[in-house]
Amino acid sequence: MRSFIFSALSLFSSVLASGSFESSWGSGHSFDSRHSHIARQIDVVAGANVTNATEVEMVASAWYTGWHATDFPLSNVSWYKYTHLTYAFGITVDDPSTISLNDSDVELLPQFVSQAHENDVTASLSIGGWTGSRFYSTNVGSAENRTLFVKAVTDLADKYSLDGIDFDWEYPANQGIGCNAISTNDTANFLAFLQELRSTSTGSKLILTAATAIKPFFNTTGSPSSDVSAFAKVLDYVEVMNYDIWGSWSTAVGPNSPLNDTCAPPADQQGSAVSAVAAWHAAGMPFAQIALGVASYGHSFAVNTTFALANGSTTELAAYPSFNSSAFPVGDAWDDAPSVDVCGVFENQGGLWDFWGLIDAGLLNSNGSVAAGVPSRFDECSKTNYVYNTTTQVMISYDDAGAFAAKGAFIKDTGLRGFAMWEAGGDSSDILLDAILEASGFDIDDCE
Ligand SMILES: *[C@@H]1O[C@H](CO)[C@@H](O)[C@H](O)[C@H]1NC(C)=O
Ligand SMILES: *[C@@H]1O[C@H](CO)[C@@H](O)[C@H](O)[C@H]1NC(C)=O
Ligand SMILES: *[C@@H]1O[C@H](CO)[C@@H](O)[C@H](O)[C@H]1NC(C)=O
Ligand SMILES: *[C@@H]1O[C@H](CO)[C@@H](O)[C@H](O)[C@H]1NC(C)=O
Ligand SMILES: *[C@@H]1O[C@H](CO)[C@@H](O)[C@H](O)[C@H]1NC(C)=O
Ligand SMILES: *[C@@H]1O[C@H](CO)[C@@H](O)[C@H](O)[C@H]1NC(C)=O
Ligand SMILES: *[C@@H]1O[C@H](CO)[C@@H](O)[C@H](O)[C@H]1NC(C)=O
Ligand SMILES: *[C@@H]1O[C@H](CO)[C@@H](O)[C@H](O)[C@H]1NC(C)=O
Ligand SMILES: *[C@@H]1O[C@H](CO)[C@@H](O)[C@H](O)[C@H]1NC(C)=O
Ligand SMILES: *[C@@H]1O[C@H](CO)[C@@H](O)[C@H](O)[C@H]1NC(C)=O
Ligand SMILES: *[C@@H]1O[C@H](CO)[C@@H](O)[C@H](O)[C@H]1NC(C)=O
Ligand SMILES: *[C@@H]1O[C@H](CO)[C@@H](O)[C@H](O)[C@H]1NC(C)=O
Secondary structure: OOOEEEEOOOEOOOOEOOEOOOOHHHHHOOOOOOOOOEEOOOOEOOOOOOOOOOOOOOEEEEEEEHHHOOOOOHHHOOHHHOOEEEEEEEEEOOOOOOEEOOHHHHHHHHHHHHHHHHOOOEEEEEEEOOOOOOOHHHHOOOHHHHHHHHHHHHHHHHHOOOOEEEEEOOOOOOOOOOOOOOOOOHHHHHHHHHHHHHOOHHHHHOEEEEEEOOOOOEOOOOOEOOOOHHHHHHOOEEEEEOOOOOOOOOOOOOOOOOOOOOOOOHHHOOOOHHHHHHHHHHOOOOHHHEEEEEEOEEEEEEOOHHHHEOOOOOOEEOOOOOOOOOOOOOOOOOOOOOEEOOOOOEEOOOOEEEHHHHHHOOOEOOOOOEOOOOOEEEEOOOOEEEEEEOOOOEEEEEOOHHHHHHHHHHHHHHOOOEEEEEOHHHOOOOHHHHHHHHHOOOEEEEOO
């Protein structure tokens, strides 16, 4: 059994291209002594401006899903490799004074918090998610509701000894699952709510984060806001969910979580870490307050062999092939079964494959490399790997260790706050986690 100590927490220059680091909270948690398993060293991130540097602790985080606790119990979490872990999810309901937790979460959340604290890890609860964001808009829709919702959040944080709250509102002023309440004023109301939360004694101490789309929060006319700098003053950081960029709704097989797309053919520029970070930064979110959302799962597509294989090859895959959008491939054991969603709409299975699922299926070896005889392709622009099961005629786009290492290098070079992985249990033997930790500047000191 190996044990690790992190060192060389990056010192972030906060005076990045946009100017000084303005968040009183982003810097307020600097050198939080909570993470005693991390020996901090000064390490100025290459490429960042060092003038007037404000030091903040780099974030190594993941979401832990209560509904996968049977397969991936808390005892399986590599606590010592994280600074922050976020429990998913608390659910918004049609009553701003209440945040709903399942019975099983009521039992598991306290265990999650206490194990996090035993391991010097910051414990947050995420509120919302794809199915749990239905009532965000109304809960922050009036001054009266905001005050009730602030109290619901602080009561929950106090009750469960939470260190942080993660707002995974999918999405302000932009429809998510299909039946969410939505208002053109969502973004302004969200900001007013966060400001009020910060003004409370509990809220002033919480680590507040928001899991966001790749474009900045929408304004009243449904376009990405050009100025989100006020959010930078109340949030510690945002986690930009750079995944599900391509999926069953797309017109071709593309990368789930592209690092870059500015180097892709114009039609294939659907978003990426590079363009998302540029968009948030241009809107006033400092690099040091952007954590990159990364995915330990991939998407599958039905592609016949004629289209899947590059001409004349039995091993090399074609780039961005068409797929059969009427066929919904089955994912691994954690894939959602076909069901009627909270909006009453039938949804096919998602076709998601966790990294461990690809290994279990025999498409990858246990060390994460592509198994012998499996056609594959690594796309240099997006840093995405593709594998193909010739029997089922299913192509899967996913991140391998090389992709995670490339994202880590991007985090380090850009001076981002760190990373947030959906989800902790999707990895296999920490292959992805170790790759991004090392590349993003956490020194992993192998003690044995
Ligand atoms: C450093 O700061 C200068 C002046 O504000 C700016 O022009 C330059 O782009 C910054 N460099 C980086 C890497 O942020
Ligand atoms: C950097 O610090 C110096 C000295 O404290 C100060 O005069 C200057 O305004 C600061 N610059 C920025 C961009 O904060
Ligand atoms: C959980 O940990 C046990 C013991 O190390 C290991 O055998 C098992 O494969 C792990 N399960 C998962 C889902 O990671
Ligand atoms: C709550 O429980 C229901 C029913 O078991 C499940 O479908 C749902 O995913 C759970 N929600 C969360 C947030 O765990
Ligand atoms: C305030 O919350 C209630 C639910 O308790 C909701 O019916 C109402 O629409 C909300 N107000 C606004 C302005 O969203
Ligand atoms: C948005 O807010 C403005 C000003 O507070 C208000 O006049 C308007 O009615 C609100 N619009 C909606 C759709 O709630
Ligand atoms: C919303 O953002 C778009 C794009 O930045 C801008 O053109 C538009 O004027 C903005 N609308 C408002 C009401 O701010
Ligand atoms: C993204 O692609 C552009 C255009 O090819 C290139 O200049 C840039 O270095 C790439 N960025 C990363 C992080 O790969
Ligand atoms: C194979 O070559 C033909 C003709 O050059 C081209 O139209 C087709 O797109 C190619 N198919 C693949 C999968 O590369
Ligand atoms: C292969 O798939 C493509 C795209 O879905 C489709 O247009 C074509 O007819 C298929 N070919 C065969 C032989 O099934
Ligand atoms: C696409 O998939 C559907 C559902 O499996 C199937 O009925 C249809 O024949 C497929 N189309 C092609 C061109 O293979
Ligand atoms: C392809 O899928 C079939 C059917 O599920 C499975 O038996 C086979 O092992 C898979 N092949 C690889 C290389 O994963």
